Amino acid sequence: MISLTHFLVLSAILFTIGMMGVLMRRNVIIILLSVELMLTAVNLNFIAFSHYMKNPVGQVFVFFVMTVAAAETALGLAIVIALFRNLETVYVDEINQMKG
Amino acid sequence: MGLYDIMFYYFAVVAVVTALLAVSRANPVHAVLFLVPCFFHVAGIFVLLKAEFLAVIQILVPAGALMVLYLFVVFLFSLSEVKGMRAAHRQWALAGVVVVSLLLLLSVLAVSSIFPGPFQELVAKEAANNTAAVGGSLYTSFLFPFELASLVLLAIMFGAMVLARREDKE
Numbered sequence: 001m002i003s004l005t006h007f008l009v010l011s012a013i014l015f016t017i018g019m020m021g022v023l024m025r026r027n028v029i030i031i032l033l034s035v036e037l038m039l040t041a042v043n044l045n046f047i048a049f050s051h052y053m054k055n056p057v058g059q060v061f062v063f064f065v066m067t068v069a070a071a072e073t074a075l076g077l078a079i080v081i082a083l084f085r086n087l088e089t090v091y092v093d094e095i096n097q098m099k100g
Numbered sequence: 101m102g103l104y105d106i107m108f109y110y111f112a113v114v115a116v117v118t119a120l121l122a123v124s125r126a127n128p129v130h131a132v133l134f135l136v137p138c139f140f141h142v143a144g145i146f147v148l149l150k151a152e153f154l155a156v157i158q159i160l161v162p163a164g165a166l167m168v169l170y171l172f173v174v175f176l177f178s179l180s181e182v183k184g185m186r187a188a189h190r191q192w193a194l195a196g197v198v199v200v201s202l203l204l205l206l207s208v209l210a211v212s213s214i215f216p217g218p219f220q221e222l223v224a225k226e227a228a229n230n231t232a233a234v235g236g237s238l239y240t241s242f243l244f245p246f247e248l249a250s251l252v253l254l255a256i257m258f259g260a261m262v263l264a265r266r267e268d269k270e
Contacts, residue, residue, distance in 0.1 A: 002108045004215045007149070010112045012206035014119055014142075016199055021123030023195030024188050029128045029174060033135055036162060037119055040142055043154075051149040052219055056233040060242050062154050063234070066161055067249045071256040073166045077173045078263035084177050085266070093189060 007048035015041035026091040028083070032076045039069045108148055115141040126187040132170045139163035153231040 018041060021034025043062045050058025084090055087097075115138050122134035139162050146155035189195070238246055 002105050002148075003219050005210050005213070006108065006112075007145070008210035008213075009207055010116070010145070012203060012210055013116055015206070016203040017116070017119045017123055019202060020195070020199045023198060024192045025123065026187060026189045027128055029170065030123065030125075030131050033128075033131055033170065034123055036166065037122070037135065037138070040139065040158075040162065043158075044142060044145060047146055047149045047151045047154060050151070052215065052217075056230075056237045057241070059151050059154055059230075059234045060237050062151075063157070063238065064242075064245060064249060066154075066157060067253065070161060070166060071252055073169060074256050074260045075263070077169060078260035080173060081177065081264045 004048055004052050007044065011041045011044040011048065014038075014044065026093055028080055028090045028092055028095075031092065032073065032080070035076075036069060036073065039065060039072075104148065108145070111141045111144040111148070114138075115145070128174050129171065132167055132174065136163050136167050139167075150230060153234050 015038050018034045018036075018038035021037065022031050025031055025034070043065055046058045046062045046065070050056060050062075080090060083095065087095060089095065118134050118138035118141070122131045122138060125131045125134065139158060143155040143158040143163065146152075146158055
């Protein structure tokens with residue numbers, strides 16, 4: 001019998017995988033992809049609780065999270081393009097020009 | 101074990117495996133392409149939770165539009181060359197400790213919490229009209245944030261165009 005806990009654990013696993021990508025990878029494109037994955041895990045949590053509480057407001061929140069995720073992707077990729085034009089690299093540990 | 105359980109475990113296992121593959125590939129093109137089936141299976145889980153409208157949006161926006169955007173950037177700027185360099189950041193060991201402890205913490209919290217009441221209650225009227233329920237809430241209680249979201253998208257559109265514009269040097 002599938003319960004709310006199953007969905008919460010699945011969401012925790014997906015969030016952790018996304019966090020793994022953000023913290024362990026050097027490629028900024030993969031870091032952006034992992035942020036996307038983390039947002040999806042959070043959406044899964046919202047929808048699971050919305051289903052559990054029989055309240056559609058959780059799904060409205062997911063709608064807004066997806067809007068912000070699209071905005072974040074567009075802006076993040078624009079920054080990646082500007083970065084690649086100026087520094088010729090997409091590796092985060094080589095981008096340390098503002099390091100004191 | 102009913103059909104619901106089998107479908108849940110299928111979607112969950114495929115989503116987790118493809119997500120792991122996506123964050124572990126050295127080539128960004130492979131990572132993007134592995135994330136597409138991951139998002140499709142997450143959309144399947146949304147259907148299991150009777151959020152059909154958001155399942156469709158999940159396929160159209162993150163799995164469709166955003167992944168195409170990533171692929172365009174990776175292809176246009178030839179970012180897929182791995183150049184024989186290591187893919188992992190040098191802080192990976194510390195990051196691993198953080199990640200594992202976060203997973204343990206979240207799982208323990210989820211498993212030890214007690215959620216009273218039934219979870220799978222087949223309410224026909226809600227299940228049949230998920231789009232109407234979401235739309236009704238979106239266009240009444242959340243009308244102002246909805247309009248604000250369009251402003252955010254407009255601002256982001258101009259911001260992305262300004263950031264990605266090529267500087268003209270005469």
